[in-house]
Amino acid sequence: MERTLILIKPDGVARGLVGQILARIEAKGYRIDALSLRTATADELSAHYAEHEGKPFYQPLVDFMSEGPIVSIIASGQGVIPGFRSLAGATDPTAAAPGTIRGDLGRDWGEKVQKNLVHGSDSVESAEREIGIWFPA
Numbered sequence: 001m002e003r004t005l006i007l008i009k010p011d012g013v014a015r016g017l018v019g020q021i022l023a024r025i026e027a028k029g030y031r032i033d034a035l036s037l038r039t040a041t042a043d044e045l046s047a048h049y050a051e052h053e054g055k056p057f058y059q060p061l062v063d064f065m066s067e068g069p070i071v072s073i074i075a076s077g078q079g080v081i082p083g084f085r086s087l088a089g090a091t092d093p094t095a096a097a098p099g100t101i102r103g104d105l106g107r108d109w110g111e112k113v114q115k116n117l118v119h120g121s122d123s124v125e126s127a128e129r130e131i132g133i134w135f136p137a
């Protein structure tokens with residue numbers, strides 16, 4: 001069965017949106033196979049965001065992701081990789097369509113990084129790589 005790696009970022013945890021976000025994942029029919037709440041380590045973040053190293057938003061992104069606990073999730077289901085990304089909505093919460101997690105719950109906080117509540121893997125290869133980072137066992 002297809003699986004993906006989802007992160008509820010520090011803004012989602014701090015704003016008390018974990019329950020709502022999990023409910024949307026489950027209501028869509030995806031299964032939650034693993035879940036952990038903790039603050040990310042510097043090694044996990046540099047591995048997870050390796051492709052963005054050198055971009056202007058990289059350091060603000062890593063700083064933001066270190067601000068507080070995150071929830072890491074393995075979810076599975078038919079088409080869960082593109083399906084969760086469409087549930088999440090566009091990267092920019094202001095542009096994200098109503099009905100999506102970012103469109104309904106996120107907004108532009110006017111900072112250097114998109115505080116956009118969630119991350120979802122973008123391909124089978126990314127999902128397996130990211131699951132290996134957040135759930136090494």
Ligand code: CMP
Binds near residue numbers: 061091
């Ligand atoms: P995520 O899916 O975690 O992958 C990379 C993250 O970088 C993205 O969500 C946003 O939080 C952030 N990001 C991507 N593009 C930009 C951008 N142009 N400006 C600021 N932050 C960005």
